[in-house]
Amino acid sequence: MISPAGAPPPLVAVVGPTATGKSGLGVALASLLGGEVVNADAMALYRGMDVGTAKLAPGERGDVAHHLLDVLDVTETASVAAYQRAARAVIEDLRAAGRTPVLVGGSGLYVQAVVDELEFPGTDATLRAELEAELAAVGPGVLHTRLATVDPAAAAVVLPSNGRRIVRALEVVALTGRPFPARLETGGPPRYDAVLLGVDRPTGELDERLARRVARMFAAGLVAETRTLLDHGLREGRTASRALGYQQVVAALDGHGDLGTAAADTVRATRRFVRRQRSWFRRDRRIVWLGPGPDLLERALRTLKA
The missing domain is CATH 1.10.287.890 (Crystal structure of tRNA isopentenylpyrophosphate transferase (bh2366) domain)
Structure with missing residues (x-):
């Protein structure tokens, strides 16, 4: 993809389900476009989680720099808000330097947090601890019933078994007095001139x-x-x-x-x-989906040039 003279390179995102070949395509595109890879897999943020996340070994990354890999200890909690700040800082530095950022990963909310203007409510450690203690004591069902009372729209989206997300929804409602943005994937205008490539295979x-x-x-x-x-x-x-x-x-x-x-x-x-x-990414009509095949890289390049 060619940017207008003087304009920074666009953001390229390679997204889709696990095990479809995103990582290899991302490295190949970054190499050809003079770019660098920005990780968008939440679990690949963790040091030491290499085999189970199918993290590319250093030798498989070629001469392409990778960002936001191995940045957290396993005892730390991954935060999409913190990831958003870090990823945007990397992307904006790369674009300013004339390097093409290639965002690669299958964590839908993490991708969305980068490419669109999404805001994430803050947190309160004391309130969060109280809600988590209650969750441990009574289970997610009781808290989900409370959520249905204070924010029926969120309760309709958040699974009754998802204790962590129920706690977060109750925390946001208590802190802001506003409904929990349970459908984050629908909000926010685009932040970058991004091209989104989806990689998938038959089931x-x-x-x-x-x-x-x-x-x-x-x-x-x-x-x-x-x-x-x-x-x-x-x-x-x-x-x-x-x-x-x-x-x-x-x-x-x-x-x-x-x-x-x-x-x-x-x-x-x-x-x-x-x-x-699949359910998450298929909602985004901007994604150009690419099926498998030996010419995957060529088709991706053609899409970028179109």
Whole structure:
């Protein structure tokens, strides 16, 4: 894609479900466009979570710089608001330097927070702690009933089993006196002159790829990696402990099934996650979807030039 003379390069985003080939395409595009990759996978923010997130090894990144990988300890909570600030700072520095930022990842809200003007309400540590203690004591159902009373629209969107999101919704309502923006994906005008490329594969093919990927992860040392992360506080990490693969291995290490069960559970959970990713990204009509094929890179370049 050619920018007008003197204009900074546009933002290119490569998005879509897990295991579709986004990372490889992102590196190839960044290399050809004179750009750098900005990670938009929430779990790839964590140091030490390499095998289970299918993070590209340094040798697979070629000469392309990558940003926002390995920036959090597993005990830290990932925040989309903090990510938004960090990603935008990187993108704006790259564009000012004439480098093309290539945003790559499948975390829908993280992508949306960068490419569109979204605002995230603040937080209050004391209130959050009180709500989380109540969640632990009475369970998400009771809190969801309260949410339905104070913010019926949010309760209609937030699952009754999603305790973390219920707590956040109640916190926002209490702090702002306004409804919780549960449908963040619908709000905010575009921030950048962004081109969004979506990468997907037929469901049957992707299911097979997911099963093979999980098998490779277990063969490549996911269990050993999880043990190491447990020594570094994985259980205490509110975000990292929920990462697919790791939570299933932890359950097996705790005696809830064996590692074979953990692998099968990881495949099933990842397939469910893919359905949620598709649902999120398919709402965005700006995304140009690219199917698999040996000419994927060429088709992506043609789209950028169009």
